Amino acid sequence: MNIALWIVQGILAAAFLMAGGMKLTQPKEKLAGNMGWVEDFSQNTVRLIGGLEVLGAIGLILPLALDILPVLTGAAALGLVLTMIGAALTHIRRRETPMLVPNLILGGLAAFVVVGRLFL
Numbered sequence: 001m002n003i004a005l006w007i008v009q010g011i012l013a014a015a016f017l018m019a020g021g022m023k024l025t026q027p028k029e030k031l032a033g034n035m036g037w038v039e040d041f042s043q044n045t046v047r048l049i050g051g052l053e054v055l056g057a058i059g060l061i062l063p064l065a066l067d068i069l070p071v072l073t074g075a076a077a078l079g080l081v082l083t084m085i086g087a088a089l090t091h092i093r094r095r096e097t098p099m100l101v102p103n104l105i106l107g108g109l110a111a112f113v114v115v116g117r118l119f120l
């Protein structure tokens with residue numbers, strides 16, 4: 001189980017690091033081409049979301065790898081579950097149902113990490 005959790009954590013960390021890094025470094029206008037939802041939020045809010053995703057990615061790996069407050073790995077995964085719930089609600093509100101699939105997959109994987117790291 002530990003190996004499966006580490007694999008999922010690595011996949012999630014890579015995905016959120018890339019997505020969050022893009023939101024942190026690209027202007028809102030450039031992101032709008034692929035992410036229509038950014039039009040509903042200010043540039044600062046988009047950057048905040050990106051920052052939270054990057055911090056979540058770091059939190060999935062470092063606390064457990066360094067054995068410094070390893071409970072933070074589960075907390076980071078929980079934060080990413082909440083982020084994906086917010087993303088799904090935004091896509092539902094905008095009637096972008098195909099965009100729910102990545103939210104459900106990433107949120108489900110993050111929930112797996114929450115359960116595996118905090119409750120097993």
